[in-house]
Amino acid sequence: MNFEEESMKKETLEVQSEAIFRMGEFLRSRGFVEILPVIISPLTDPLNHSVYDARIPYGGGYYSLTKSMIFHKQLALREYPKIFIFSPNVRLEREDKKDSRRHLIEFVQLDLEIKDATREDILDLVEDLIIYTMKKLEEKFGDFIKATNPKFHIPKKPFERIKFLEAKEKYGNDFEMILSRERNDPFFLIDIPIEEREFYDRLSDDGKTLIDMDLIYPYGFGEGMSGGEREYEYERIIKRMKFKNMNLQDWDWYLKEVKKGLPRSAGCGIGIERFTRFILGLENIKDARLFAKLPGEIAL
Template sequence: MRKLIGLLKFSGGVRMVNVQESLKVKREVLEISSEIMSESGQFLRKSGFIEILPVIISPITDPLNHSVFDASIDYYDGQYALTKSMIFHKQLAVRVFPKIFTFSPNIRLETEEKKSTGRHLIEFTQLDLEVKDAKRDDILTLIENMFVEIFKGVDEKFGQIIRTMNPHFSIPKIPFERVKYLEAYEEYGPDFETILSKKATEPFWLIDIPIEEREFYDRLDGDGKVLVDMDLIYPYGFGEAISGGEREHEYEKILYRMGLKGNDQEALRWYLDEVKKGIPPSAGCGIGIERLTRFVCNLKHVSEARLFAKVPGTVSI
């Protein structure tokens, strides 16, 4: 992926956000966000997961499927990247333990136009999980059950407060509907995700996403056109909640997919060397904590879901 400019060279044309602005988060929202993390952690531990510590810097990180400003640090004769996601580290971690999760800080220096989506921050926290030998259906079921437990937990403690903010709040009904990407695109056109999100009253899965729309590490289906992956879409226009799927784990297939995407093999040499040693098949996903908090609390923008929020195109404490 093309890097736009270096992290330390980024200056000019950005709006400064003062401390008072950055602290305009209701106490109740912070309590609900904290409970969301607590409930999700408890659910995963009961399901046999262990929590691992996040990776903040590494020679490798997610190349993403869109360009962002470079966020790298020169260190002696090498270079670290700030974590865009822990996708590669999750794949390696399940060699050690079969079910892992982490609350991973992600840095994605998005361009200014993303500030108006309501869904983007340049620093956010992702609940990342990965399961050795799992299939996509295993992750779909896991997440659906986890969402029910999270919503029950926050309802028990903060139901009255939540309903004053969000008249649509309810415990999700499972299983969630599954919508195939190409069928939705054919019916509604390129803006189908937004259209379906606004029409929906329950979360739904978007599955079988075309190969060109995703990174090289999601597993290619047998037809060679779509991936065994998924996004979870929130209703009422709140948009994407989760991204994940089954992973490519065979060295030659990974090289083939990197070639299709134009990824720099040398930039991911550390990862490829580990793949040569062998990594197990796995599946997993990442869940944006701020987006989930925004959805539960019916917030206008994810910046309202955390203290010290950093919106694209701005600089704040």
């Protein structure tokens, strides 16, 4: 790494550090409490795509490395109505994602959840969070950001909402990236089909789509956040698990907690490295992390 590359990496990390600080500052100003991340658990997010299993044998059983804190966020709302976590996630993606420039097998999400919230509450909050953080970054690092990313500008509310199925019908299977390349501002994909997501995203009244959303960055940077309203009623969760052909015995621990009662909630997870990449216009997400680990590689 030459001097110029070292300087770029140093300032990138400073921008990222400031973004993390400002995100936490914003959420605390809105009444959120930060909780500590969960790194290992008997079960974690099943995800809706295949990854290598990451489990640790211990005490006659297994711990899984956290793919996301979705279930722990729901349970944490029993203690406090607004929570957030800068949560390390490990997803051992398949080698075919190595060249995507968007995937790491170890990354950090800003996970947040609100008791009794709706999807619209989260959409509004995320817009304010993104705008606030970008303004603060521009104030402190404006010259550097605009030198690396001449397209940088602060978006305005409300962000565009685009329905998943309408976009797919118009543009085909690659609609997300087509829309991302066409847009100059972040936008939300909403009403994602039930087959595309996990069992915990709340099903809408049409029985086909979910009350959820993805935040899509412009200029081809793609998805940077996922979230929505959560299933919290026992019978609905069982029905959704059966739809996904899940083994209910494997989820006994979770279903016992559901029977005790889960708060109704909505929330999301925002990828810190993807946000950094978008802000600075980085060619590859590996440049948004000091010790980056790409799919299919072993790295420090």
